[in-house]
Amino acid sequence: GPSGLGKTHLLNAIQFEIKKNHPDFNIVYVDCEMFTNETISAIKTATMEQFRQKYRKADVLLIDDIQFLSGKDATLEQFFHTFNTLHQANKRIVIASDVPPKDLQGFNERLISRFESGLTVDVKPPDLETRIAILRMIATMNGSNIPNDVFNLIAERFTENIRELEGALNRVTAMASLSGQPVTRALAEQ
Numbered sequence: 001g002p003s004g005l006g007k008t009h010l011l012n013a014i015q016f017e018i019k020k021n022h023p024d025f026n027i028v029y030v031d032c033e034m035f036t037n038e039t040i041s042a043i044k045t046a047t048m049e050q051f052r053q054k055y056r057k058a059d060v061l062l063i064d065d066i067q068f069l070s071g072k073d074a075t076l077e078q079f080f081h082t083f084n085t086l087h088q089a090n091k092r093i094v095i096a097s098d099v100p101p102k103d104l105q106g107f108n109e110r111l112i113s114r115f116e117s118g119l120t121v122d123v124k125p126p127d128l129e130t131r132i133a134i135l136r137m138i139a140t141m142n143g144s145n146i147p148n149d150v151f152n153l154i155a156e157r158f159t160e161n162i163r164e165l166e167g168a169l170n171r172v173t174a175m176a177s178l179s180g181q182p183v184t185r186a187l188a189e190q
Contacts (some may be wrong), residue, residue: 004161007096010123011062014094018060025059032068039075050176051078056085060092067097070106086088087114126162134162135169140179144173149185 001007015029015163019054031037042051061082069076086093097104100122101115126134132155139146150172158165175190 002098002125002160003095004163005123005125005164007123008064010093011064011096015060015062024060026057027060027062028055028063029064031064032066034046035063035079036072036075039078043074043127050076055082057087058091059087060094062094064096065098067104070104072106076107076111077139080108083111083114092130093118095152123161128155128159131165134165138166138169139145139173140174144183146173147185150183150188153188 011029015027017063018025018027038051038054042048063079070078083093095115100120101112104112105116132151135146135151135154139151148168154165154168154172158168172183172188175181177185181187
C-alpha cells in the first residue's frame, strides 16, 4: 500500500504479538536501509558470516520498505539467499512494500515469484468512519477534548494518508492552544 497507511505500524504490531505469544522466538525486524547498510558493512569488514547468522537464524524476519532494495544487486543477492534459507526452514517472513510484488522494479523474477507465493494484502486508505475513529483515538491518547464536528471535518478533508490526518489534528489542537481558544469547527476550518 501507499505511504502513510500503517504498514510499519502493522509490522510493529506483528512483532509485539509474536513476542507476547512466543517469547523464545528470535525475531528480526529491519528496514531496507538498515539491511543494506549491514550488508555493505559485512562485505567491507569480512563479517559476512555474522551477518548471515543474524538473519538466517531468525524464526521471524520482518522487513519494511522492500522496494528500496531495487537496483542494489549485492544486497538483493543476500536477501534472496536469506529468504530461501528461512523459507526452506519453515520460518516466517513478513515484508512491507509500497507496491505489490509484481510491480517491484529492479528485482529479479525468482525473488518476485517467491514473494507472490505468499499471502499478499493490499493496504488501502481507511473509510470515513475509520478515519474518525483514528482521530478520536489520537485525541484520547493526547488528552484532547475535540468536538465531533471537528473530527468529521478533518476526516472528510484528509482521506488518503493517516500521517496527514494526524498532522491536521495536531495543527488544529496546536492552533487552539497557542491562541488560547477552544477547538471548534471554525478554528479547524481556518
